[in-house]
Amino acid sequence: MPQVALTTDIGEGYGRWTLADDEALLDVVTAANIACGFHAGDPSIMRHTCGVSVANGVSIGAQVSYRDLHGFGRRFIAYTRQDLTDDLLYQMGALDVFAHLAGGRIDYVRAHGALYNASATVTEHAQAIVDATKEYNADLPLLCQVGTETWRLGQEAGLRVVAEAFVDRAYTPQGLLVPRTEPDAMLADPAAAAARAVEMVTDGEITAIDGSRIKIKAEAILVHCDTAGAVDIARDTRKALEAAGVELIPIN
Incomplete structure (x- = not known):
């Protein structure tokens, strides 16, 4: 039976501001x-999100980012490798407290936004993600796309890298994500997104934005919480995967 983790970026509000229906x-x-406070989230949101995750049997991932609260982590920031490593460790430590208070732990690491996209090709930033993960807990899985610098360096460092794919984002013919600034970057139709998720997991192929077919490896598939209709996309995706005989699993 095929297996996949169904994930979402979450805990991305701030203070009185709420981004998505996290509970649903x-x-x-x-x-x-879970956002760790540098692009979104605050201590109370982190604590609450960890609590609900543990209660629901949902794995906790440290979603680390550039220090860019004003820009929601979607702007590239030039860091040295060591400075970025330290910023990522700081975020992991912040989330770790609330995960433990909830009776859980950090189960894996994943980069957010501009850091995720940049580390696909910027070696120094990819290396910082790998360094921080190894220093925090070398046994933790690291989510990233196959073929990126993060994937390559993670494998070289002996980390367990988990192949991530995206239910609600368009892909280039090279297998990378279409930038959000492009008009067709997001896939917000629940039925279409669910069908593509099944295709990713069971066939290992999808259609790129130019119509070409590309190979894809999907051990974890993501629905962004801020995509229009995210809850419906997630529900339809889960239902379609289960109907196709795919087992939905946590990451640990």
Whole structure:
């Protein structure tokens, strides 16, 4: 039976501001990429999100980012390798407290936004993600896309790298994500997203934005919480995967 983790970026509000229906998403997904305060989230949100995740049996992922609260982590920031490593460790430590208070732990690591995209090709930033993960806990899985610098360096460092794919994002013919600034970057139709998720997991192929077919490896698939209709996409995706005989699993 094929297996996959269904994940979402979550805990991305701040203070009185709420981005998504976190409670509903945490009823559907098997793993939660929780914001660690540098692009979104605050201590109370982190604590609450960890608590709900543990109560629901959902894995906790440290969703680390550039220090860019104003820009939601979607702007590239030039860091040295050591400075970025230290910023990522700081975020992991912050989330770790609330995970433990909830009776859980950090189960895996994943980069957010501009850091995720940049580390696909920027070696120094990919190396910082790998360094921080190894220093925090070398046994933790690291989520990233196959063929990126993060994937290559993670494998070289002996980390367990988990192949991530995206339910609600378009792909280039090279297998990378279409930038959000492009008009067709997001896939917000629940039925279409669910069908593509099944295709990713069972066939290992999808259609790129130019119509070409590309290979894809999907051990974890992501629905962004801020995509229009995210809860419906997540529910339809889970239902379609289960109907196709795919087992939904946590990440640990």
